[in-house]
Amino acid sequence: MTRTPHLTSDGAACCWIPLFPLRCETARQPELASLPVALAGPDDTRRVWQVSPLARHAGVKPGMTVSQAIGLCPALKLCEPDPVHYDAQFSRLLAALGQVSPVIEPAELGRAYVGTDGLERLFGSPQQIVEEIQMRSAECGMRNFSEGSFAPRNSHIHSALRIPNSALRVGWGRGKFVSWVAATRARPGEAVIVQPGDEGRFLAAQPLAALPLDSDTHRRLRQLGVRTLGALAALPEEAVVSQFGRAGRRLWRLAAGRITEPVVGRVAPEPIVAALTFFSPVAGRELLELALDHLIVRALKDPRRSGWRVQVIRARAELEQGASWLAEATLKDPSVERERLLAPLKTQLERSPPAGAVERLVVEFTAFAPGTAELQLFARDAHAAARAGRRRALRTAAQEIKLRLKCSLLYHVIEVQPWSRLPERRYALIDFDT
Amino acid sequence: MRNGSDRLRALNVQQQVIVELDARGTPTIVKRETGNEKRIESIGETWRIDDEWWRVPIVRRYLEVIVEGGGRMVLFEDLKTGEWFAQKPT
Numbered sequence: 001m002t003r004t005p006h007l008t009s010d011g012a013a014c015c016w017i018p019l020f021p022l023r024c025e026t027a028r029q030p031e032l033a034s035l036p037v038a039l040a041g042p043d044d045t046r047r048v049w050q051v052s053p054l055a056r057h058a059g060v061k062p063g064m065t066v067s068q069a070i071g072l073c074p075a076l077k078l079c080e081p082d083p084v085h086y087d088a089q090f091s092r093l094l095a096a097l098g099q100v101s102p103v104i105e106p107a108e109l110g111r112a113y114v115g116t117d118g119l120e121r122l123f124g125s126p127q128q129i130v131e132e133i134q135m136r137s138a139e140c141g142m143r144n145f146s147e148g149s150f151a152p153r154n155s156h157i158h159s160a161l162r163i164p165n166s167a168l169r170v171g172w173g174r175g176k177f178v179s180w181v182a183a184t185r186a187r188p189g190e191a192v193i194v195q196p197g198d199e200g201r202f203l204a205a206q207p208l209a210a211l212p213l214d215s216d217t218h219r220r221l222r223q224l225g226v227r228t229l230g231a232l233a234a235l236p237e238e239a240v241v242s243q244f245g246r247a248g249r250r251l252w253r254l255a256a257g258r259i260t261e262p263v264v265g266r267v268a269p270e271p272i273v274a275a276l277t278f279f280s281p282v283a284g285r286e287l288l289e290l291a292l293d294h295l296i297v298r299a300l301k302d303p304r305r306s307g308w309r310v311q312v313i314r315a316r317a318e319l320e321q322g323a324s325w326l327a328e329a330t331l332k333d334p335s336v337e338r339e340r341l342l343a344p345l346k347t348q349l350e351r352s353p354p355a356g357a358v359e360r361l362v363v364e365f366t367a368f369a370p371g372t373a374e375l376q377l378f379a380r381d382a383h384a385a386a387r388a389g390r391r392r393a394l395r396t397a398a399q400e401i402k403l404r405l406k407c408s409l410l411y412h413v414i415e416v417q418p419w420s421r422l423p424e425r426r427y428a429l430i431d432f433d434t
Numbered sequence: 435m436r437n438g439s440d441r442l443r444a445l446n447v448q449q450q451v452i453v454e455l456d457a458r459g460t461p462t463i464v465k466r467e468t469g470n471e472k473r474i475e476s477i478g479e480t481w482r483i484d485d486e487w488w489r490v491p492i493v494r495r496y497l498e499v500i501v502e503g504g505g506r507m508v509l510f511e512d513l514k515t516g517e518w519f520a521q522k523p524t
Contacts, residue, residue: 279444281489320489357489416442421483422492423521428442 007103007265009115013133014171014179015097016186020110021086022050023167025079035077036060038069042081042326043352049081080355083326084316096136100129103265105176111183113176115263130170130191137168174199175260181210199257204230211251217244229255272365274299280425281320281357285349287417288317288358292345294414294430295363296338305365309334312367315345318360325354334369398432408432448519453509461497464509464520472501483510498523 017023022039026032036055038048048064058073070076090109097104100123103115116129123129170191171182178199182192185206194202203210206229208221220243226232232240233256240252253259274295282288292315299305311334317325329344345363402408410432417425454463465471478498485492493513501507508523 276442279442411443413445414442416444421485423446424444424448427445429445430442 007115008262009101009103009117009265010174010260010262011116011119012173012176012179012263013114013116013130014173014176014183015093015112015114015133015137016169016171016180016183017093017110017167018169019050019052020090021081021083022052022079023110024086024089025082026052027089028085032077032079036073036075037077037079038066039079040066040081042083045080045355048078080323082322082324084318084324087316087326093137097133099136100132103263105263105265107176107180111180113179113263115265116172126172126193126195127191130172130193133170134166134168134189134191138166173202176263177254177259177261178203178257181206184210200233203255203257204228204233206230208232211254213251217247217251220244233257270304272299272302272305273362274302274364275360275362277360278358279428281359282417283354283357284417285353288349288354288361289342289346290415291361292349292363293338293342295361296341299363299365300336300338300341305336305368308368309336310341310365310367311369312365313341313345314364314366315348316362316364317354317358319354319356319358321356323354323356325358327352330367394432446522448510448521451509451518451520453511453518461499461509461518464499464501464507464518466520472503472505472507475500475502 041049166189173194327348411429
């Protein structure tokens, strides 16, 4: 496992593709670009999650029930969510950005920060670096919904570039906040560059909504007559702190451009993946839980996991008819205990089960924390140590058999659907060494 | 079912057999693919399974039979294709 040190950069380029999942669908099915499209929610398929501009024009809004949306827009094309595909596309985008800079920090689906410190020696001016980012990301094929529907923009204190038909907006500035606000000001395919020293002036003109505010704080600030970041920054810092506490200090400093949050590159150990293909699609929750448990055990045995505890676990499923399902959990306390890894996936499976029968199930450990709680040397109970010893001996014997016969002839019998009326569906064999 | 470390192998998969029927449609002889042929002495329980109607429907007529020599077998007829299969009794 590679232990990449943290890479940081104060200079940031925020790359943002709004409605990323919906754009993934239109990239996959270009005929959707001219239709009113809505995407059903990955957690609740009865509600609309994302809405294309044409559908929004017809009155469809995110969060509506599907029946309300179709009532408002009978021509609405509703797409089932395919989170695995969106995830794969976002990974492509991150990989493309990774060709520009080694410091990449994903923020959410469709938004990532690129560390820009030191890139001028490679690519030249900020404009040239942004151009490189846009050219690399253009290979991912994320296009705008209504191509050519906007006019070139006149910039004021910051310059702008434009890549026709691209959906990517780039914001350049010092720190993540300035670059994010700049990206929200950019039009599709364009970039807004905030030159060093101009941060205060740029932020001062931005609306209050640019800050990460809860609705109550937003309402209170508006009641105080604060409409822009400049108006907030003009207030004495201590006065804001006395009204809004520690959160207020952070908001004031963001508004005044006093905080520079660096881009932190990902620690990227190789993910550990375990997969299972069912011989017939499976819809039963109990069986899926059993399969998840089996895959977690298998992934935990991977030698690359040694010395690391699992922090992020992800389960994804390929469903019948090409759809997919994805569940991800970040553990507050990284663990190597299968029950603790399984529990959040079981909860998600219960809360938002796959929309169809599962053909293939994959468990991935994608982030790790150093350290391990499993030192056999200090095993508390001798029986557990003896069991571990027997398992090791059995594994060694199985490996020897495999070496001699060139194939594995040892299997576990596992319950698949013991309640099935079809005898061949009840039990199955799986390789002993998996 | 394909082989591979990430694949499950189903247990008790049905084996195709050839079944000869008498004039009333009652099985009389069962032949395995190996050529092994056995006369059916008696038929015990029969039952029917209708399953997976939501996907590719499975419709089977099962018969528990005693073959010559006293062996017990479970046969079923796939009512969609008319093919016969043997499966281990469970």
